[in-house]
Amino acid sequence: MASSTAVLQARGLTKSFPGVRALDRADLTCRPGRVHALVGENGAGKSTLVRILTGNQRPDEGEVLLDGQPVRFAGPREAMAAGISAVYQELTVLPAMSVADNVMLGQERTSRGLLDRAAQDREVRAALARVGLGDLDPRTRAEDLSLANQQLVEIARALVRRSRVIVLDEPSAVLSGDKLEALFTVVRGLAAEGVAVVYISHLLEEVTDLADDVTVLRDGAVVSTGPAAEYDIPRIIREMVGRDVDAVFPPLPEPTGEVVLRVRGLVPASRGRAPEPLDLDVRAGEIVGVAGMVGSGRSRLLRSLAGEHPRAAGTVEVAGRPVPTGTRRAIAAGVALVPEERKTEGLVLPLPVRANTTLAALGQVLRGGFLSTRRERDVFREEQARLGIRASDPEQGTWQLSGGNQQKVVLAKWLRRGPRVLLLDEPTRGVDVGAKAEIYRLVAALSADGMAVVMVSSDLPEVIGLSHRVLVCRGGGVAGELAGAAINEENVMHIALDTAGSSR
Amino acid sequence: MTTGAPPTEAAGPARAGASAGRDVVRRALSLLAPLAGLAVLLLVAAVTTPGFYSAGVLQLVLFQIGLIGVTAVGQTLVLLVGGIDLSIGAVIGLTTVVIAEHSRGDGERLGVAILLATAAGAGVGLLNGLLVVRRQVPAFVATFATFVLVQGVITAWTRGAPSGNIPGELSPLGIGRWLGIPVPLWAFLVVAVVAGVVLGRTGLGRRLYATGANERATALSGVRTRWIIAGCFVASGLLAVLAGLINAGYIGYVDARLSRSLDPNSVAAAVIGGIALTGGRGRIGQTVVGVTLLAVLLAWLRQLGAGAGAQLVVSGAVILLAVWLQGSGWAARSPRRIKQRDGVR
Numbered sequence: 001m002a003s004s005t006a007v008l009q010a011r012g013l014t015k016s017f018p019g020v021r022a023l024d025r026a027d028l029t030c031r032p033g034r035v036h037a038l039v040g041e042n043g044a045g046k047s048t049l050v051r052i053l054t055g056n057q058r059p060d061e062g063e064v065l066l067d068g069q070p071v072r073f074a075g076p077r078e079a080m081a082a083g084i085s086a087v088y089q090e091l092t093v094l095p096a097m098s099v100a101d102n103v104m105l106g107q108e109r110t111s112r113g114l115l116d117r118a119a120q121d122r123e124v125r126a127a128l129a130r131v132g133l134g135d136l137d138p139r140t141r142a143e144d145l146s147l148a149n150q151q152l153v154e155i156a157r158a159l160v161r162r163s164r165v166i167v168l169d170e171p172s173a174v175l176s177g178d179k180l181e182a183l184f185t186v187v188r189g190l191a192a193e194g195v196a197v198v199y200i201s202h203l204l205e206e207v208t209d210l211a212d213d214v215t216v217l218r219d220g221a222v223v224s225t226g227p228a229a230e231y232d233i234p235r236i237i238r239e240m241v242g243r244d245v246d247a248v249f250p251p252l253p254e255p256t257g258e259v260v261l262r263v264r265g266l267v268p269a270s271r272g273r274a275p276e277p278l279d280l281d282v283r284a285g286e287i288v289g290v291a292g293m294v295g296s297g298r299s300r301l302l303r304s305l306a307g308e309h310p311r312a313a314g315t316v317e318v319a320g321r322p323v324p325t326g327t328r329r330a331i332a333a334g335v336a337l338v339p340e341e342r343k344t345e346g347l348v349l350p351l352p353v354r355a356n357t358t359l360a361a362l363g364q365v366l367r368g369g370f371l372s373t374r375r376e377r378d379v380f381r382e383e384q385a386r387l388g389i390r391a392s393d394p395e396q397g398t399w400q401l402s403g404g405n406q407q408k409v410v411l412a413k414w415l416r417r418g419p420r421v422l423l424l425d426e427p428t429r430g431v432d433v434g435a436k437a438e439i440y441r442l443v444a445a446l447s448a449d450g451m452a453v454v455m456v457s458s459d460l461p462e463v464i465g466l467s468h469r470v471l472v473c474r475g476g477g478v479a480g481e482l483a484g485a486a487i488n489e490e491n492v493m494h495i496a497l498d499t500a501g502s503s504r
Numbered sequence: 505m506t507t508g509a510p511p512t513e514a515a516g517p518a519r520a521g522a523s524a525g526r527d528v529v530r531r532a533l534s535l536l537a538p539l540a541g542l543a544v545l546l547l548v549a550a551v552t553t554p555g556f557y558s559a560g561v562l563q564l565v566l567f568q569i570g571l572i573g574v575t576a577v578g579q580t581l582v583l584l585v586g587g588i589d590l591s592i593g594a595v596i597g598l599t600t601v602v603i604a605e606h607s608r609g610d611g612e613r614l615g616v617a618i619l620l621a622t623a624a625g626a627g628v629g630l631l632n633g634l635l636v637v638r639r640q641v642p643a644f645v646a647t648f649a650t651f652v653l654v655q656g657v658i659t660a661w662t663r664g665a666p667s668g669n670i671p672g673e674l675s676p677l678g679i680g681r682w683l684g685i686p687v688p689l690w691a692f693l694v695v696a697v698v699a700g701v702v703l704g705r706t707g708l709g710r711r712l713y714a715t716g717a718n719e720r721a722t723a724l725s726g727v728r729t730r731w732i733i734a735g736c737f738v739a740s741g742l743l744a745v746l747a748g749l750i751n752a753g754y755i756g757y758v759d760a761r762l763s764r765s766l767d768p769n770s771v772a773a774a775v776i777g778g779i780a781l782t783g784g785r786g787r788i789g790q791t792v793v794g795v796t797l798l799a800v801l802l803a804w805l806r807q808l809g810a811g812a813g814a815q816l817v818v819s820g821a822v823i824l825l826a827v828w829l830q831g832s833g834w835a836a837r838s839p840r841r842i843k844q845r846d847g848v849r
């Protein structure tokens with residue numbers, strides 16, 4: 001059909017990682033002079049799609065067409081040489097180098113083997129002018145620039161490479177207000193010059209403002225694609241989240257216990273704008289879900305509750321006892337954190353499962369001051385039976401377990417200490433569906449036994465299905481709270497994305 | 505019993521026996537490669553160097569095992585928490601100089617001199633530890649810097665020509681024997697047994713391994729990982745002092761060359777024994793075998809008439825070879841590699 005005018009096309013791209021199908025027969029068509037918005041929840045496959053288009057990953061199936069011809073990029077350099085560049089959320093500007101050196105990085109102009117500074121300067125100035133930084137001295141050191149301008153420098157870098165396709169991965173995440181408007185002007189300008197722009201963003205109002213075409217991804221597959229005029233925000237949200245709840249959630253009894261976790265005026269320390277102070281009471285037997293987009297401050301909030309992240313203000317109490325900052329003191333006060341990065345923060349993978357199970361409570365397996373391996377094995381078997389950990393043997397290496405069983409070992413480690421407050425950060429990431437349901441049942445059972453649970457998750461059905469209340473984060477702080485019947489995906493998304501609509 | 509079968513309650517005691525047995529086998533296997541190397545070396549030495557199995561050579565080898573072994577145990581502790589201690593040779597030199605300069609051969613002053621040397625060694629270890637845990641300086645760089653620093657202090661203090669004598673009261677530590685075995689070897693055995701028990705049988709040892717394998721996760725579990733890391737450097741410094749005392753007692757005078765030695769032997773011994781340079785993996789038993797292997801190798805080279813230079817070449821080559829073998833998956837199927845393979849999103 002329109003492939004004659006498409007500069008870059010993805011056809012049937014499929015990519016699997018262990019336990020996850022990140023991309024499932026995804027198509028994408030980028031036309032010159034148009035801004036194509038790619039939207040979807042965290043983990044919907046946007047990043048994987050971009051990584052394939054830019055040569056950072058290879059698809060398991062499907063093909064990428066450039067000007068109608070199938071191409072296979074061996075790496076990002078080949079993709080760049082073919083005119084495809086990406087600007088990522090995590091900026092790759094080298095802070096100690098000048099703007100000019102950053103822009104020309106990897107594209108240095110030389111004359112008889114030496115850098116041709118004059119030619120470089122001309123080129124840099126031209127590129128900077130196109131991104132609205134015509135006044136900027138190319139010799140400025142990049143670290144002296146604002147984040148917004150660093151981002152524009154990255155776009156300039158893509159322009160110097162004569163890129164015909166530029167992917168902007170959540171450029172608005174670090175920008176606000178007039179900075180954002182300036183970026184939009186630049187993006188529109190690029191499109192007017194015939195560049196095909198792929199624009200990834202969570203801010204749907206901006207997406208509908210800026211984009212010419214929209215593609216919605218969910219669970220790795222394209223839900224719909226079409227001209228932006230056919231989309232409004234409610235439709236995008238519906239398509240982003242509208243899926244069957246793919247795991248069974250256990251019934252949650254109403255919490256009747258006393259307040260265990262009491263938070264007053266908590267402000268996690270942050271380099272940017274300080275978020276609103278948080279007051280929060282969590283009762284024994286209550287599960288509070290925390291939703292929000294990646295980067296909205298959810299994990300930081302949880303870590304500051306766990307004493308892991310410094311607090312700018314506020315107090316945290318567990319059963320009336322203050323919880324000071326500091327991992328050890330928080331643990332002593334009865335707080336346990338199941339961190340987001342299971343493999344690097346939750347477990348010591350090279351150790352056998354028994355050793356990970358007892359790591360936070362080694363005192364329980366001492367006999368006469370010495371470590372008793374037999375006792376340790378018994379402790380592991382006890383937790384194995386309680387949590388249903390599928391390991392062949394207490395000596396099995398923790399690295400050999402599946403994600404779900406690894407997560408159960410992390411839980412077991414904390415249960416040995418009998419915490420009052422359980423903080424879960426992405427408890428089911430990288431866990432297959434069956435193990436997910438088991439973890440849900442475990443968390444529900446622990447809460448029913450009187451534990452106060454706070455759970456951060458990007459998995460919306462999980463937050464909704466397993467929480468008595470839901471806090472929604474945005475811009476570093478809690479932007480809204482949902483309870484009872486108001487907990488549904490649309491309401492969470494409206495608060496998370498700050499789109500006008502229901503509740504608060 | 506088939507592996508991978510779902511666990512059942514009835515199988516409990518039997519499984520405990522099976523896994524304990526497997527553990528013993530695994531430990532034995534980890535010693536296999538260095539032991540095989542030792543056997544081959546002893547054989548080659550016997551064939552090529554007829555005078556190798558003489559009482560004199562044996563005594564020298566046993567002394568060397570003791571001297572290198574004491575430092576290798578300290579080095580092993582540091583390697584296990586993911587560091588490396590290059591300052592050991594400097595602390596050995598410093599100890600000798602402190603003893604000689606303070607006591608000037610007077611046995612009455614030996615006690616104070618030993619205390620001073622111990623404090624100096626602990627101080628160097630603490631400095632190494634603080635640089636690593638508080639300033640995140642790579643251990644290689646931090647301990648190399650203290651090595652150079654201590655060398656400088658020695659040279660400035662003694663004006664490059666150390667004087668004074670080692671009191672004769674110290675010589676039993678270097679040349680004495682008990683039950684026919686050199687005292688340095690006893691010292692090594694005691695140190696190795698204590699370290700082995702602490703590492704294998706105590707909570708501290710478990711925390712130490714966990715710290716070396718994944719400091720972040722261990723700290724998040726409520727373990728004082730920084731204290732543990734710093735403690736290992738201090739222990740290494742103290743053991744270097746002990747080695748310095750043994751050496752001073754053995755040679756009985758101040759060896760000016762000694763203070764300039766980077767002393768790669770502790771690293772070489774630990775690494776050929778199979779202690780991972782990446783931290784978290786290795787047992788004291790492996791270090792003991794590695795020390796023996798290295799001491800025999802060095803003694804054999806001396807029998808062949810090789811000078812100090814050739815011995816350094818061999819130590820360096822041994823480190824490279826062992827690291828290369830570890831890297832290519834001889835010592836263990838490292839979990840780190842497996843972790844890298846299963847693509848983390």
